[in-house]
Amino acid sequence: MSQFVFSTPAWPSVEISGLDARFPVHRIYCVGRNYAAHAREMGQDPEREPPFFFMKPADAIVENHQTIVFPTRTGNLHHEIEMVVALSGGGINVRADRALDLVFGYAVGNDLTRRDLQSEARDKGRPWATAKAFDRSAIISAIHPASRIGHPNSGRIWLSVNDEPRQQGDLADLIWSVPEIIAELSTLFELAPGDLIYTGTPSGVAALKPGDRLEGGVEGIDTLITTIGDSP
Numbered sequence: 001m002s003q004f005v006f007s008t009p010a011w012p013s014v015e016i017s018g019l020d021a022r023f024p025v026h027r028i029y030c031v032g033r034n035y036a037a038h039a040r041e042m043g044q045d046p047e048r049e050p051p052f053f054f055m056k057p058a059d060a061i062v063e064n065h066q067t068i069v070f071p072t073r074t075g076n077l078h079h080e081i082e083m084v085v086a087l088s089g090g091g092i093n094v095r096a097d098r099a100l101d102l103v104f105g106y107a108v109g110n111d112l113t114r115r116d117l118q119s120e121a122r123d124k125g126r127p128w129a130t131a132k133a134f135d136r137s138a139i140i141s142a143i144h145p146a147s148r149i150g151h152p153n154s155g156r157i158w159l160s161v162n163d164e165p166r167q168q169g170d171l172a173d174l175i176w177s178v179p180e181i182i183a184e185l186s187t188l189f190e191l192a193p194g195d196l197i198y199t200g201t202p203s204g205v206a207a208l209k210p211g212d213r214l215e216g217g218v219e220g221i222d223t224l225i226t227t228i229g230d231s232p
C-alpha cells in the first residue's frame with residue numbers, strides 16, 4: 001500500500017439528484033463562445049471564430065445554495081450561466097453519433113470569470129488560467145441523470161441577479177451541440193468518467209458585487225442559487 005507524506009484532500013464530487021452516491025469529478029472542461037450572441041458581446045464574430053476549450057481544476061467546484069467569498073484580484077467578476085454535461089464514459093476520437101452514450105447526466109453551472117484579467121490575457125496573448133481557473137469558479141447544481149430527464153437540446157437558459165433578469169437564451173442556439181462538443185473535445189483530450197463539460201453561456205454576462213443573490217436555471221434540468229459574499 002502506498003503512503004503519502006501528508007493526508008490527501010477529499011476527492012471533489014457533486015450531488016446526484018435522486019441518488020445517495022455522489023459524482024466524482026475528474027476534469028472540468030469549458031467551451032468558450034458557444035452562443036453567437038455572447039460571442040458578439042465579447043467583440044468576436046461567431047461566423048469566423050469557432051468555439052474553443054479551456055479548463056478549470058476539479059476542486060474549483062461549488063455546489064448549489066452556497067455563499068462564496070468574493071474572489072481576489074478582480075474588479076469585474078462576471079457570471080456565465082451554462083448547461084453542464086457530466087460523463088460516465090470516456091475515450092479518444094469519439095464519433096458524434098456515439099457521443100451521448102458517454103453522458104451520465106446534466107446540471108446547471110455558472111462559469112465565474114474575472115473579466116478584467118481575461119481581457120488583459122487576451123490583449124497580451126497570455127493564458128486564461130487566472131481569469132477562469134481560480135478557486136470556487138465552477139458553480140454547479142445537482143446532476144440529473146439522463147436516464148430520467150433525457151438529453152435536453154432545447155429549452156430556456158436564464159440567470160437573474162437580485163431578481164433582475166440578466167442572461168437569457170435557449171439551448172437550441174448552441175453553436176456546437178453536445179454530441180459535437182464531445183466529439184471535438186475527444187480529439188484533443190482523452191475523455192474519462194467524471195469529466196464535466198461547461199457548454200458555454202448565452203449573452204447578458206455582467207459584473208457581480210458582494211451581497212448579490214444569483215438565481216439561474218435550464219428548463220428541464222434544475223435551478224442554481226448562489227450568494228456572493230464579502231472579500232476575504
Ligand code: MN
Nearest residue numbers: 080111200201
Ligand atoms: Mn463560459
